[in-house]
Amino acid sequence: MSADPRRHVPRTDTLLADGQIVPAVERLGRDLVKDAVRSVQARIRSGELPPADSVAAVLAGLPATAASLRPVLNATGVLVHTNLGRAPLSAAAVEAVVAAAGTTDVELDLATGRRGLRGEAALAALRAAVPAAEAAVVVNNCAAALALVATALGQGRELVIARGELVEIGDGFRIPELLESTGARLREVGTTNRVTVDDYVRAVGPDTGAVLKVHPSNFVVRGFTREVPVAELAAGLAGTGVPLVADVGSGLPAPDPALPVEPDLQTTLADGADLVLASGDKLLGGPQAGLVLGRAELVQRLRRHPLYRALRVDKTTLAALEATLRGPLPPVRRMLAADVAGLRARADALAGRLAAAGVDAVAVDSAARVGGGGAPEHPLPSACVSLPEEFAERLRGGSPPVVAYVDAGRTLLDLRSLLPEDDDTLATAVLGAAAR
Structure with missing residues (x-):
C-alpha cells in the first residue's frame, strides 16, 4: 500500500497555501488556481508526475492572466484580421485603458462638480480628426450605429437604398435584415448592378426617413455597373430635407495614398453626406466602436433616442478611442504606411538569422491585404519569410502563438501585418517551433 501514488498526492489546501502559489491566487483568483491544482493532482495519481514537482507544475500550468484570450502574432498579411481581434491598440491606447479602468471622470465636470457630457474629450478628438463633422456620437460597433440611425430616422418610415448595396458581410450578417428589424421599411432603387441619381430622387417622398448609401466593402462588382457618388447624390437630394446617410465601413479618417x-x-x-458611419477598430486603428459623425441636429436626435442608452460604449472604449486619435500613429496605420524596401530588408534579415540557425527559411515578395472588408481587391506590396509547411501548425501551438498562412506547400510569415519591434519575438517563436 505504501507504493500507492495516491497516498502522496498533496492536499488541495496545502498547495493553495504554499508560499509560491499564494501570489498566483491573489493575482488570478482561487478558483482558477484550484483548477490547476486539481490537474496536477490527477497527474500525480496517474504516476505521470512525482509529488515533489507539484508546486512547480501548478505554477507552470497557470495562465498569464485570468482571461482566456492570448496575445497572438499576426503574420497572415491581413492588417485588420477579424478572427484576430481586428486593429491592435497602440501603446498609448493600452495605457489609456488601464488609466480608465478605475474610477474616472467619464461623466463628471471636475471644475463645476456637475454632470458632464459622456466622453466629451473623445468626441472632441473625433471632430478634430474629421473637421467636416459638426458633432459625433460613439456606440459599440458599426452595426449598432446603423441600427441607431435606422431606428431614429426610419422607424415606421422608408429608407431608400440601392439594390446593389443590400449586402451581406461576415458570419451571415445581412444589412437589410438589420434595417428591417428596426421597424423601417426598405425602398429599393436601381438594379443589382446599376443605379442613377434619378432612381433615388424619384423614390423620395413624404414617407422617406433617410437615403442610405452603404459602401460594399467586402466585394467588388465589375463590368456594366454604375453607382452614384455621394457628391452627386447630395446634389440630387438638395432641397428635399431628406438626410443622406453614408456607411463607409472601414473608418479611414482622411484620404490615404496607399488606398x-x-x-x-x-x-x-x-x-x-449628412451623417457618416464607420467602425473604430479597422483603418482608424482603435477599439471596437461604431462612429457616427455629421450634422449636429441629426447627431443630437440620435443621442436623445432611447436606443442610444443601450448601445453606448464604456469608459475604457472612450479612453482607447481618444488615445488612438490624439496619440502616436496606431499599429494599423503604421502597417499601412510601411515602406516596401523596409519590409524586404526585414524579411532578408529574419530569413538570414533563421537560416544561420539551421532553419529552411528564405525571404520572398508577397501581397498583403487590408482585411476587415476594407479595399478587398487592393493588394499591398509586402515581403514574407518562407518556411516548411509543417511550421504553420507548430507556430500556432507556440508561446506566443504565431498565425501564418500556407501557400504552395510553404508556410509564409508576412511582415506587413507585424511591426518591426515584433521581429525578435517572431524569430524566437520560429526557433522554438524548429526545436519541437
Whole structure:
C-alpha cells in the first residue's frame, strides 16, 4: 500500500497555501488556481508526475492572466484580421485603458462638480480628426450605429437604398435584415448592378426617413455597373430635407495614398453626406466602436433616442478611442504606411538569422491585404519569410502563438501585418517551433 501514488498526492489546501502559489491566487483568483491544482493532482495519481514537482507544475500550468484570450502574432498579411481581434491598440491606447479602468471622470465636470457630457474629450478628438463633422456620437460597433440611425430616422418610415448595396458581410450578417428589424421599411432603387441619381430622387417622398448609401466593402462588382457618388447624390437630394446617410465601413479618417479607392470620413462629409458611419477598430486603428459623425441636429436626435442608452460604449472604449486619435500613429496605420524596401530588408534579415540557425527559411515578395472588408481587391506590396509547411501548425501551438498562412506547400510569415519591434519575438517563436 505504501507504493500507492495516491497516498502522496498533496492536499488541495496545502498547495493553495504554499508560499509560491499564494501570489498566483491573489493575482488570478482561487478558483482558477484550484483548477490547476486539481490537474496536477490527477497527474500525480496517474504516476505521470512525482509529488515533489507539484508546486512547480501548478505554477507552470497557470495562465498569464485570468482571461482566456492570448496575445497572438499576426503574420497572415491581413492588417485588420477579424478572427484576430481586428486593429491592435497602440501603446498609448493600452495605457489609456488601464488609466480608465478605475474610477474616472467619464461623466463628471471636475471644475463645476456637475454632470458632464459622456466622453466629451473623445468626441472632441473625433471632430478634430474629421473637421467636416459638426458633432459625433460613439456606440459599440458599426452595426449598432446603423441600427441607431435606422431606428431614429426610419422607424415606421422608408429608407431608400440601392439594390446593389443590400449586402451581406461576415458570419451571415445581412444589412437589410438589420434595417428591417428596426421597424423601417426598405425602398429599393436601381438594379443589382446599376443605379442613377434619378432612381433615388424619384423614390423620395413624404414617407422617406433617410437615403442610405452603404459602401460594399467586402466585394467588388465589375463590368456594366454604375453607382452614384455621394457628391452627386447630395446634389440630387438638395432641397428635399431628406438626410443622406453614408456607411463607409472601414473608418479611414482622411484620404490615404496607399488606398486610393477606399472612402474616408472627411471626404464623404465634405461631399455632402449628412451623417457618416464607420467602425473604430479597422483603418482608424482603435477599439471596437461604431462612429457616427455629421450634422449636429441629426447627431443630437440620435443621442436623445432611447436606443442610444443601450448601445453606448464604456469608459475604457472612450479612453482607447481618444488615445488612438490624439496619440502616436496606431499599429494599423503604421502597417499601412510601411515602406516596401523596409519590409524586404526585414524579411532578408529574419530569413538570414533563421537560416544561420539551421532553419529552411528564405525571404520572398508577397501581397498583403487590408482585411476587415476594407479595399478587398487592393493588394499591398509586402515581403514574407518562407518556411516548411509543417511550421504553420507548430507556430500556432507556440508561446506566443504565431498565425501564418500556407501557400504552395510553404508556410509564409508576412511582415506587413507585424511591426518591426515584433521581429525578435517572431524569430524566437520560429526557433522554438524548429526545436519541437
